[in-house]
Amino acid sequence: MKTTEKKNRIEESLSNIAQYVNSKKKSLAKNRFTKKNKTIFIFITSFVFIGIMLTLDADIETAVKPEFSNLDSVSTEYFSTEPNLVIAKSADMENDISKIFQTELTDKPLPVFDDSATYALPLALPVNQANNKVQHAFESQAINSKSTQAINSKIIQNIPNTLASAKKSSHKTVELKSPPQKPISFAAMEKILNKIHPSDIASTVTKFTSAYKAANLDNIAGILNEKIKTEYSSSKTLILQEYNKLFNITDKRDISFSNISWDRKNDTAIGTGRFEISLMEKGRFKEKTMMGDITLHMTKNYPDVSITEIYYTYDN
Amino acid sequence: MTTKLFPRMKLYPFYSALLAFFLLMHSAQAAIPGLPDKTIRYGLSMGALHMAVDNPEGLNPDPQSVIPVNFIMTDWLPNGKRYWLDLLFTEAAYAASANQMGQNVRYTSLRTLLQKDLKLTNTIRPWIGMGLEFSYTTYGTRYTKASDGFLLEKFDDRSEFNMGIVFNLTTDWELKNNWFLGMKLEQLFNLENNINARGAAAYLLYVL
Numbered sequence: 001m002k003t004t005e006k007k008n009r010i011e012e013s014l015s016n017i018a019q020y021v022n023s024k025k026k027s028l029a030k031n032r033f034t035k036k037n038k039t040i041f042i043f044i045t046s047f048v049f050i051g052i053m054l055t056l057d058a059d060i061e062t063a064v065k066p067e068f069s070n071l072d073s074v075s076t077e078y079f080s081t082e083p084n085l086v087i088a089k090s091a092d093m094e095n096d097i098s099k100i101f102q103t104e105l106t107d108k109p110l111p112v113f114d115d116s117a118t119y120a121l122p123l124a125l126p127v128n129q130a131n132n133k134v135q136h137a138f139e140s141q142a143i144n145s146k147s148t149q150a151i152n153s154k155i156i157q158n159i160p161n162t163l164a165s166a167k168k169s170s171h172k173t174v175e176l177k178s179p180p181q182k183p184i185s186f187a188a189m190e191k192i193l194n195k196i197h198p199s200d201i202a203s204t205v206t207k208f209t210s211a212y213k214a215a216n217l218d219n220i221a222g223i224l225n226e227k228i229k230t231e232y233s234s235s236k237t238l239i240l241q242e243y244n245k246l247f248n249i250t251d252k253r254d255i256s257f258s259n260i261s262w263d264r265k266n267d268t269a270i271g272t273g274r275f276e277i278s279l280m281e282k283g284r285f286k287e288k289t290m291m292g293d294i295t296l297h298m299t300k301n302y303p304d305v306s307i308t309e310i311y312y313t314y315d316n
Numbered sequence: 317m318t319t320k321l322f323p324r325m326k327l328y329p330f331y332s333a334l335l336a337f338f339l340l341m342h343s344a345q346a347a348i349p350g351l352p353d354k355t356i357r358y359g360l361s362m363g364a365l366h367m368a369v370d371n372p373e374g375l376n377p378d379p380q381s382v383i384p385v386n387f388i389m390t391d392w393l394p395n396g397k398r399y400w401l402d403l404l405f406t407e408a409a410y411a412a413s414a415n416q417m418g419q420n421v422r423y424t425s426l427r428t429l430l431q432k433d434l435k436l437t438n439t440i441r442p443w444i445g446m447g448l449e450f451s452y453t454t455y456g457t458r459y460t461k462a463s464d465g466f467l468l469e470k471f472d473d474r475s476e477f478n479m480g481i482v483f484n485l486t487t488d489w490e491l492k493n494n495w496f497l498g499m500k501l502e503q504l505f506n507l508e509n510n511i512n513a514r515g516a517a518a519y520l521l522y523v524l
Binding site for chain 1: 351352355438439
């Protein structure tokens, strides 16, 4: 009996072991199948995703993204529906506008565009303010001849792929997150553009000293403001006559400024400091050096920076 | 022929006023930095003037060499040229003969010239000038005499305002402290019966 019982127990144990091994085998096989499915699933999903992405890319998304995150926001935030207005409500917008024109807005001169094209650009992006929606510019039936002109003009072509790609897109109306904001006036834009920068001052001083040294009266005339004032004269013509005389009676001349401290406010800058002039009058053999204090006033009328006032005294 | 080296100075009120005007005239303060405030040069010259009298009656005497009193003023013009003013006064006595009219000439001249810079080298920089001469001349004690000394004929005194054309060539060198030393050659052609002259002189200028 004992032997039979032992045999049965052994057989039972073996059976259990076999079951366990079989179950393990099944489990392992199932896992393998799951992993394989997952891999296939990931592959298929990826392909589908990539396919979708490529399709979208070809449509509008990637064409717009390099310049703007959202074409509609650009149309409402950066351009006014009124001609002559270009809107910049913040530094970021300024940067974006700079991007459009591929230049720094305030420090470098803007490229010269066809006026009609520039002014027509806002018209190409009409805003339906009544229902707070923006119609895509190139689907709008309201595109007028000026807009068409703008679309075909250089300015549109120069904005890389943005509007050109948008032109291809399907009919679309986008809800605005916020109502269109009031555009900044031309005067405000002018104020931004006319803000005088240290680089403006430096370049003007350099131009002045170069023209002075080279006896270039035309350049001096370009740097001096029409309403220039000095302590002894307030006529640009008379002042230019003096420069003409100076250039004519000297064989060589040089001017340098030092320790000039500039006080900048909006479109004007006032600098006070020292100057040194060395010149060789015709018929003389010795160079004459003069030093003194000088005050220069500059003003910026975008893109020109000019000297409006000069006051100086020589050292005794 | 006699040469009067030091003519008697008789400056009339007009010339005194003119001289005072020149001396008092100063450059205005320049509106621009660098332009010298004082560029007018004043000075005097010392030299010989060879004067020939052109009488309306003929009988022109031999030319006389005199040393005039010559006041000079010059300054830049805006175009790089310069003006040159000579205020000159001299007297000359011309000897009489049977065919030459003796006379005492008092000659006062204001010459205004425009000079152009001729840059030859850095140190030699002559100026060539051309301009007009305005003069007032008195001719007194006009007569001719015979070889034995007796008077042949006496002529009326005359005085005239005249105009002439004058050319000069000047060059000057900077000494120091705004002093300049220069030389000049000049030639005067009268337009009427007056004085023809040419001269050479050294001059001293000062930037006042």
